[in-house]
Amino acid sequence: MIGIGPFPVRAVIVFGAVLLAWAVARLVARRLPDGACKKAAGGLLLDSVFWGVLAARLGYIVQWWEEYAAAPASMIAIGDGGFTWWIGVVAALLFVWWRSRTMSALRVPVVAGIAAGVLGWFAGGGVLALLHQSGPPLPDVQVSTLDARPLSLSAYAGRPVVLNLWASWCPPCRREMPVFEQAQQDFPQVAFVMLNQGESAQQALAFLQGERLRLKDVLLDPSSQAMQVFGSRGLPTTLFFDEQGRLVDTHMGELTTASLRSTLMRRFGQAPNP
Incomplete structure (x- = not known):
């Protein structure tokens, strides 16, 4: 919850x-x-x-x-x-x-x-x-990549995972995207999975290209299954899973660079690359 x-x-x-x-x-x-x-x-x-x-x-x-x-x-x-x-x-x-x-x-x-x-x-x-x-472990939710390839979230198990639930219409989601873009470079040991909720590939791509964001692991969840599984009541929602796929922290609302780095260091012992 x-x-x-x-x-x-x-x-x-x-x-x-x-x-x-x-x-x-x-x-x-x-x-x-x-x-x-x-x-x-x-x-x-x-x-x-x-x-x-x-x-x-x-x-x-x-x-x-x-x-x-x-x-x-x-x-x-x-x-x-x-x-x-x-x-x-x-x-x-x-x-x-x-x-x-x-x-x-x-x-x-x-x-x-x-x-x-x-x-x-x-x-x-x-x-x-x-x-x-x-709480539920990293779930076996079936999602897809931007080029329509099917994928399960459980495929990311085995390393720390930061799962971000977002949508292009959500202002705080849009504001925090550069934070995750930078975090992907600073913490390569962590998988940052950007799971779009309820939108099409065209909508997600239009936003990413319009903002010139280079994000890895952008996935689509058209029916918002992840929000139902985790009981999320708003976007953005960020969930932190350890290497065993256990949920160790959650955050509902916008994240800043400082708060994201603080959580990564506290929960995963991860320090950013110099």
């Missing part, structure tokens, strides 16, 4: 963790003598989340500065999932400590809320990892 309704699973987990943190902060604050602390604790918790998320994003950008500097607009593409969580937690705690310097009673409930949110986020990540492990 890649999404819940129209939302990616990771976004749902993050929202749930923030909601848990807010609820715990208010619950603990209820035990304080000052009744106003309940509302203040909830507000301070949400403020700390904002500054924590901002710090986590900036920390990730610094970590992958070369990739983001090459495409500055990608810095604001937060849908790529690029956040350094521990920097965000530290920043949130420092913000709480600073803001509560004149009302130190708020520190305990807000820090308790942050701790609960972090634990909830880790628990959600663990559940997501289990879902990946129990």
Whole structure:
């Protein structure tokens, strides 16, 4: 399962963790003598989340500065999932400590809320990892090449596979195509399979030629079988399979160079060619 309704699973987990943190902060604050602390604790918790998320994003950008500097607009593409969580937690705690310097009673409930949110986020990540492990392997979906030769996706088993579900009418799909074109050159050990959903060979070729893209392994899935198999609720969707054909990561939405490289290094131990 890649999404819940129209939302990616990771976004749902993050929202749930923030909601848990807010609820715990208010619950603990209820035990304080000052009744106003309940509302203040909830507000301070949400403020700390904002500054924590901002710090986590900036920390990730610094970590992958070369990739983001090459495409500055990608810095604001937060849908790529690029956040350094521990920097965000530290920043949130420092913000709480600073803001509560004149009302130190708020520190305990807000820090308790942050701790609960972090634990909830880790628990959600663990559940997501289990879902990946129990998810379908690289499927035996029958597709075809642009010149109408039949092919099965399982033919790519035996090496890491990045399977991208896309369509030419999809704006974020179009924007991320150069990222995959570059990745094919930088990570030759990985198979980047670009599986078009629901379009004809003429439509796919017209887009690739119009954008002057040189992509390998562009395949056609006219009936969108792959989206049904993986429960994808939107495009683009990117799935990462290890050498044994096991699903190890998913991403719904646009990928940037930094986030793609980060996932390849984390999941496959792959470093780009110099």
